[in-house]
Amino acid sequence: MKISKDHFLQEDVVSLAKSLIGCTMHSFIDGMYCCGIIVETEAYAGITDRASHAYGDRKTARTEVMYRSGGIAYVYFSYGMHHLFNVVTAAAGIPHAVLIRGLFPLVGEDFMKQRRGGKVAVADLANGPAKLTKSMGITLKNNCLSLDGDVIWFENEAPNLINKLVSGPRIGIDYAGEDALLPYRFVGILNKS
DNA sequence: TACACGATTTACT
DNA sequence: GTAAATCGTGTAT
Numbered sequence: 001m002k003i004s005k006d007h008f009l010q011e012d013v014v015s016l017a018k019s020l021i022g023c024t025m026h027s028f029i030d031g032m033y034c035c036g037i038i039v040e041t042e043a044y045a046g047i048t049d050r051a052s053h054a055y056g057d058r059k060t061a062r063t064e065v066m067y068r069s070g071g072i073a074y075v076y077f078s079y080g081m082h083h084l085f086n087v088v089t090a091a092a093g094i095p096h097a098v099l100i101r102g103l104f105p106l107v108g109e110d111f112m113k114q115r116r117g118g119k120v121a122v123a124d125l126a127n128g129p130a131k132l133t134k135s136m137g138i139t140l141k142n143n144c145l146s147l148d149g150d151v152i153w154f155e156n157e158a159p160n161l162i163n164k165l166v167s168g169p170r171i172g173i174d175y176a177g178e179d180a181l182l183p184y185r186f187v188g189i190l191n192k193s
Numbered sequence: 194t195a196c197a198c199g200a201t202t203t204a205c206t
Numbered sequence: 207g208t209a210a211a212t213c214g215t216g217t218a219t
Contacts, residue, residue, distance in 0.1 A: 060215075062214080077214055078213095079199060081212055128202070197215105197217090199214100204209090206208075
């Protein structure tokens, strides 16, 4: 079952980030279909979260997407070479988002390997936010993309591979002060690896 | 119009 | 363990 847009409209972005662990993410880009089980996410809680791009109600050309109604993609370009993929959540006007940090490939490993360029272990194909976008073929072109279409989408009838779910502080946001300590990061431990 | 920097990864030392 | 790669965006001229 494809996850509908309604699911992304809830305001509790933290529990939403948690609920995505164990779901599957799918992409059909450039004729290549790939799919993997989501094992790592982070919540970004809008204008009150110093780690969020929308902190302090900073509405700019880039963050405008985050203010839209949930269920669309927010793709962000960072470090001059990486793309990061987020799901915009909550109702219009509330700039919450969930960063998809990692997934375990289930279908299309060969395509993903091809995009990553050469010899990469399956488990390492998408175990990081920038690796994920690269292996799935996601770029800035997919910014604002609706996630209930046939390019990028999520499903909740995923194989039951998650053994354990743990939470902790987010990664790479030391500049966020106190907010850097919030347990907004969720990691699913796979049964087998 | 300039300039500094980042939700990171990879390749070296 | 440390550093280089590399450019769109935000904030300051």
